[in-house]
Amino acid sequence: MAREHAVIFSENLPIPFDAFTFEGFQSWVESGEFPDTGRVDFLAGEVETEMSPEDLYTHSVVKTAITSMLHVLIAEQDRGEIYSDSTRIISPSAGLSVEPDVVVALWESFESGRIRLVPAARKGPGRFLAVEGALDVIVEIVSDSSQKKDTERLPRLYALAGVSELWLADARDREIRFTILTLQEGRYIPVEQDADGWILSPRLGGAFRLIRLLTRQNHWRYLLEHRKS
DSSP states (O other), rough: OOOOOOEEEETTTEGGGGGGGHHHHHHHHHHHHSSSSSSSEEEEEEEEEEOSOOOIIIIHHHHHHHHHHHIIIIITTTTTTEEESSEEETTTTTTTTEESEEEEHHHHHHHTEEEEEEEEEGGGGTTTEEEEEOEEEEEEOOTTHHHHHHHIIIIHHHHHHHHHHEEEESSSSSSSSEEEEEETTEEEEEEOTTTTTTOTTTTSSSSEEEEEEOOOTTEEEEEEEEEEE
């Protein structure tokens, strides 16, 4: 019998009808039919796609700067793992299966059972499909196609999933908007930045700020700076 699909014509991506449940979506992720490119997220019963390429200087290089700094701070100091690019994060309780821009998972969260690796059953031992649970930090970089999702829909679901901190970076305008939201009593509260743009991270420790400068080719280069409290 032919498999039925719901089709998003604007993206020309066939989506199985059963992918509109969390379990059905995860089955699709594990199948050989799931797309290899683009970002396809499950948000509490809705499937949302972003198939367009990332903008180089308002998204891609911003992600590189944040990932690089967090790798030095977290992975190289053996505090946990940094995941980027197509790393799937799931929360059955929140109805969430997404691929954030950057993810921080601290060893203490693995050891306490807050988060766990999800095996990729079809690929054999030692292969993993996703990280499940209440992650320590998730970073989303706002783009034209994802503004409402990143600033309204995802924060609600990340809060339901128990993600300790959500960082939002928006580099599309003349001024960078960089926000650290910390989970308090089930909702996100923005951490106030000081006069120099530094923002404290209760989960990672110390303060961060995102800056940019022009290269000799007149392109933006971004730096995520960190200082101890």
